[in-house]
Structure formats: structure tokens, C-alpha cells
């Protein structure tokens with residue numbers, strides 16, 4: 001089992017592409033906010049992993065319902081097969097309860 005809580009997401013500044021970025025907590029809507037130490041600007045983090053996007057989840061489920069395999073889905077959405085698998089697993093657990 002992998003420790004999901006320690007996954008490190010690399011965040012780049014959207015203004016200067018710098019990597020010296022610190023997290024500043026979340027906004028009211030839950031969007032993480034970051035500050036770049038290079039240019040001093042703040043910005044919302046982009047999801048570096050498509051698997052974290054709610055939209056992507058829906059796409060996975062949609063494609064799966066339409067008969068696409070895990071390989072196809074991961075290729076189409078440009079995410080890992082593991083992400084597809086875990087998303088499908090999670091959604092199954094939810095629908096069963």
C-alpha cells in the first residue's frame with residue numbers, strides 16, 4: 001500500500017515558471033493558493049495531476065461506461081492507469097453503499 005498522504009506535488013509559478021513556491025493555504029472554495037518567492041506573486045495552483053480533477057473523474061466514469069478500457073482512458077485523458085483504476089474503484093464503492 002502506498003502512503004497517499006505524502007504524495008508531493010510539484011508546483012510551478014504560473015507567472016515566472018519558478019519552482020520556489022510556498023503554499024499559503026486554501027481559499028473559501030477549497031482552491032489551494034500559492035505564493036512564488038521568485039516574483040512575489042500569488043496564484044492558484046494548477047492541478048499537476050489530472051487525476052485530482054473532479055472533471056477528470058467524471059470523464060473516467062463516462063469513458064468507462066461507454067466501454068473504454070483502462071488503457072484507452074489513461075491515454076485519452078493523459079493520466080496514469082493507476083489513477084483510472086483507483087477512480088473506478090472509488091466510484092464503485094460509492095455506488096454500492
Ligand SMILES: [Zn+2]
Nearest residue numbers: 013016036039
Ligand atoms: Zn513567480
